[in-house]
Amino acid sequence: MARTAGSHSDITGPRVAQAALQLFARHGYAAVSMRQIAAEVGVQAGALYNYTPDKQSLLFDLMRGHMDELLAARANAATPRDPMARLEDFTRFHIRFHLERPDAVFVSYMELRNLTAGNFATIEGLRRAYEDELEGILREGVQAGLFAVADTKITTLAVIAMLTGVTTWYRAGGRLSVAQVETIYWDMVRKAVSA
């Protein structure tokens, strides 16, 4: 079948998502108009509605896609038995994964309050599932006498906050490689939780 002139559904769709992600990260969801997204893609505003029912779905699909990717990547990662080795693996994974997609990380963190109630609950559930692995590692390490933390839940949130903070200053091509950054943060995490 010959293609209708101007038909690009299979490539325009991803381009819409990509443009939305970039603009949401830069200016914020509420500050970005559908017309801006359309202009970035190179179509008129009306054409966007072939790819998303509305602006809210555009945001939600980006965030759910990011969280799904995070959990899938983590599920495929190596899981050493030793809590110390598992914690190092988690730490390095978290930094690497987040530095590889700064826009998605930024949007997923900053735009939570622009989700509808139902969409928010879904994203929160996925985030909780991710955090639960880290808390499990900490609990095992405490039980094994390797770690000394006052409260595994608080420590989980503190470690994730510290690690995710790397996205606020790291820029590719700077003086440190990702591997070097991983090592610096792993050093801090290891010392902070060790017995």
Next chain:
Amino acid sequence: MARTAGSHSDITGPRVAQAALQLFARHGYAAVSMRQIAAEVGVQAGALYNYTPDKQSLLFDLMRGHMDELLAARANAATPRDPMARLEDFTRFHIRFHLERPDAVFVSYMELRNLTAGNFATIEGLRRAYEDELEGILREGVQAGLFAVADTKITTLAVIAMLTGVTTWYRAGGRLSVAQVETIYWDMVRKAVSA
């Protein structure tokens, strides 16, 4: 002099700022309309312009006020000689100050990209000045052989990210007092940077 009926400039002004802070924190600057702010205060939209030239100034004044308050409070704090004692003081101060004004903290962190270029530069300068004290403490501690950190700048940002993260989960009236939270975080900071 008798007051003109409906004249409340001395109390309405702060109420406008308060309402804007609350709404910006909850929904985001771009998502909040001047009419919403006016409704929260109990006046019509036009009356807001007796207290601010425009919406941008409303945001900027809130953020500059918060940063000024932060730096002023820190300038009045005790500054022990010993780097370890200074670091503990800084840590406890940071947590206490931030937990006491969650809305201002949230807005000052999340709405940076909604500032005009000039306003952004001003706020960034104030934030940098605050971070510089922590980096100075770390440098002194390293020189004294008390601390072992790979990079004082990165450690500064990592520690602040971890500490500020407390605002994402702490709620007044929970199972932990602020003092207990301070102690838990100080334990992690101390271990993370110690030699």
Next chain:
DNA sequence: GTCTATATTTCGATAGAC
């Protein structure tokens, strides 16, 4: 699938009466 055109709403900000 994309376009033009538009319905409908809402926005920031201002003018002028009181």
Next chain:
DNA sequence: GTCTATCGAAATATAGAC
């Protein structure tokens, strides 16, 4: 100082031609 009324611009989303 606050109100009502409104201007001009921009927003989301839809309808229908091609």
